[in-house]
Amino acid sequence: MSEMPVQWLLDTHCHLDAYDDPLAELDRAHHAGVHVVAVTEDPGRYRILRTRLGRRPGVEVALGYHPMRAADLGPADLLRFLRLLPQANWVGEIGLDFSRHAIASKTAQLRAFEAILAEPRLRTIPVTVHSRGAERDTITRLAQARIPAILHWYTGPLGPIDDALAAGMYFSINPAMLASRKAATLLPRLPLDRILLETDGPYTRLRSRPTTPADIAATIGSLAAKWQVSEQYAHTTIRENQQRLLGGVKSGCPDHDNQFHGPNPSG
Ligand SMILES: [Zn+2]
Known part of the structure; x- marks a missing residue:
């Protein structure tokens, strides 16, 4: 597995595999001091991306089963996911989407999500979760399964946030969120020690181009402005949060070892 020393921003x-040239994006990220969690949408894509990226430093490929793909994924894909899980060091993107874009597959989504959450390994490695239009359902299930997940690009009501925080969850913030009006109500509700960064690139835009992982370094500036702290303080805070996530947040789970510095069981 690639080394991810925690002085890097994460x-x-x-969605690294959605860029025209993922390796060039990784190089740019590397020069900007950013390491990348490359989420995938299904177990097949996970395997392809892992093969393609090999043992490159600064990137971790996450095993995914995207809720918006639930309609065209089936039991064989779920089985494949569960078989690959022991060798994955991150899980994502998984979750629920009950917006009009995906509500038709609600039953299939719930079946897959619940099967995945029942796996004990999800309590020992970081998990990045999609919850659009299904925030309460997603948070309730994660809390019941005792999985301190990262809620990615949270756009839901403020109500369920307290439950998520009580269950130890994190919120990953992207540049589009910081530029949105929602940030004004959402950010003050989130303790500084529960914030992580993401781009959701290339599906977010910065000025008129797709966001790239290297933009994380600049995101610190806007985050610091919203928090009304110095950039250095914001940078240190995020790094501490990363460190806690990677090394400490799973302390409730005695069999956890630091996944970011251990050997990759699968090569
Ligand atoms: Zn995503």
């Missing part, structure tokens, strides 16, 4: 949710 893009905890990036």
